[in-house]
Amino acid sequence: MNILFSCDEYPPARTGGIGSATKTIAENLVRKGHNVYVVSGRLDRSLPEIAMINGVTVYRLYLMQKFSWLFTNNCIAVNLHNLILRFGLLARYAISEYHRKEDFMERIIKEKQIDVVDLPDYTVLSKYYSSAKELLFHRFSIPSVGHIHGSMSFLRYYRNGGINSVMKANDKLFFESVDKILSVSKFAANFVNEKLDVASKCDVIYNPLVSSFADIANNLHIKRKNTIVFLGKIIETKGAFNLIKAFNAFVKKHPEYELVMIGGGNIDRGKSLVEKSIKDKVCFTGYLRPENIAAYLKSAAFCVIPTFFENFSVAALEVMSCGNILIYTTTSSGPEVIEDGVDGFLVNPYNVQEICNKMNYVADNLDKLEEMRTMAANKIKDNFLENIIVNKLENYYKEMIVRQSLNILTQ
Known part of the structure; x- marks a missing residue:
């Protein structure tokens, strides 16, 4: 053709x-x-x-x-x-x-x-x-x-x-x-x-999803850090600001965790929402190369992308291909990517307390969610690779x- x-x-x-x-x-x-x-x-x-x-x-x-x-x-x-x-x-x-x-x-x-x-x-x-x-x-x-x-x-x-x-x-x-x-x-x-x-x-x-990304990222059994990753543009409609607000509350119960915000956008606005007492626990990386993104995703404890609307997010596929637990969105195409409670979680992206509650649940039950990592990676491998x-x-x-x-x- x-x-x-x-x-x-x-x-x-x-x-x-x-x-x-x-x-x-x-x-x-x-x-x-x-x-x-x-x-x-x-x-x-x-x-x-x-x-x-x-x-x-x-x-x-x-x-x-x-x-x-x-x-x-x-x-x-x-x-x-x-x-x-x-x-x-x-x-x-x-x-x-x-x-x-x-x-x-x-x-x-x-x-x-x-x-x-x-x-x-x-x-x-x-x-x-x-x-x-x-x-x-x-x-x-x-x-x-x-x-x-x-x-x-x-x-x-x-x-x-x-x-x-x-x-x-x-x-x-x-x-x-x-x-x-x-x-x-x-x-x-x-x-x-x-x-x-x-x-x-x-x-x-x-x-x-580009297969090479999954190849360099897909390792389900490495030791994971106490890190939560967001991947996307740092703007309101991607859920970045509500995640930061949720993390302000989450870290009071889980002070061992850090939040990494990967992406460009309104980083100054994002930084202004971080409570002063935890400034050192939130990192804004800006844009990163795919291999650097994969390094963060495969070592993070879990990821949160509470986007307001999304036609179809490759970022969600990238997270799941790493065998990572993703807290995603009930709105837009979220339910087309994740079966809630099976290969990830869905939250109302407008509800900061709900985001915080789900983050607490995942952090408290990481050792019980290992099968979810495998389910997420297999879903991407079987359905979404290039x-x-x-x-x-x-x-x-x-x-x-x-x-x-x-x-x-x-x-």
């Missing part, structure tokens, strides 16, 4: 979940003998326009260049940029740039004889055109997948509790422009069907192509 991905976060650009997952999938497909191409829309010129990365051909299309000065760290530029986002002043220009990207992708489709195109529901331009009315998305000349990672409507709904009607309409139009809809979790699929009123069926294939997930995606794309050739492709 010849496969084209749209992915604005494709590494080595600074990446989020979309970029990491797409890279893992793309490189695995190359190893399976497919030709894989990526079109990455960029707002800066820090990377080359064309690159071959581990067999994947990456085209970088530089967007919004008339206003490139807005995407610098200059204080004036940052303030103006925030005003533009607030009032939607670049919406019309962003739409034209989005269509330019679509035209570029159509050219690649013809030149490289692409068989299927995979499109995310969030792009680098989404926040600029989300306020523009009735955005018309291109319907590609080949089978197209609308991949649910987390649209602007999704982010707005779970951060602010509501969806702008124009934003909702545009995201709905995107899903109506593709042949099939594929989600990284049932939770995200339900949002598209129920909150965006998209009638089409949303299929589900989870994000993959070879398993990529095989599912490969078959999904192949089926789309066959159905297209038989003229029976439907949503």
Whole structure:
């Protein structure tokens, strides 16, 4: 197959979940003998326009260049940029740039004889055109997948509790422009069907965990430290701040424990929430390399990630692959990853006392929970490693192509 991905976060650009997952999938497909191409829309010129990365051909299309000065760290530029986002002043220009990207992708489709195109529901331009009315998305000349990672409507709904009607309409139009809809979790699929009123069926294939991470991390029987680990962005919606508040109470009963917060974000805010008497018991590492993360995860007593909402978290998979006990979230995709009390625990991420209580329970019963570590590691090995997930995606794309050739492709 010849496969084209749209992915604005494709590494080595600074990446989020979309970029990491797409890279893992793309490189695995190359190893399976497919030709894989990526079109990455960029707002800066820090990377080359064309690159071959581990067999994947990456085209970088530089967007919004008339206003490139807005995407610098200059204080004036940052303030103006925030005003533009607030009032939607670049919406019309962003739409034209989005269509330019679509035209570029159509050219690649013809030149490289692409068989299927995979499109995310969030792009680098989404926040600029989300306020523009009735955005018309291109319907590609080949089978197209609308991949649910987390649209602007999704982010707005779970951060602010509501969806702008124009934003909702545009995201709905995107899903109506593709042949099939594929989600990284049932939770995200339900949002598209129920909150965006998209009638089409949303299929589900989870994000993959890189096998090499599990290989270097999976050691169930090493001596563990009195350390609790959080892995994710240090922001409110990832549950970082509520965990710190819970740890302030937890450590009074368990003074032998330390908390390690791995990730970037609002670290200063996190530090301000730590009670002065236990400042030395909370460590903020910032971003770490995978091997350094694995070292923390496999030696920690247990991990806590009480995220408010999550399409599908690879961080949870990383923790469990280490044979670590994870206290995760009852909300969003948490129950799709963990069976409460069997291979981990689920808590209400908004309830600080509940988080603290569950931390106390795990700390008091670590010697009785060894089987849980094995159950967690085996679940990841059997269901979420890259070879398993990529095989599912490969078959999904192949089926789309066959159905297209038989003229029976439907949503």
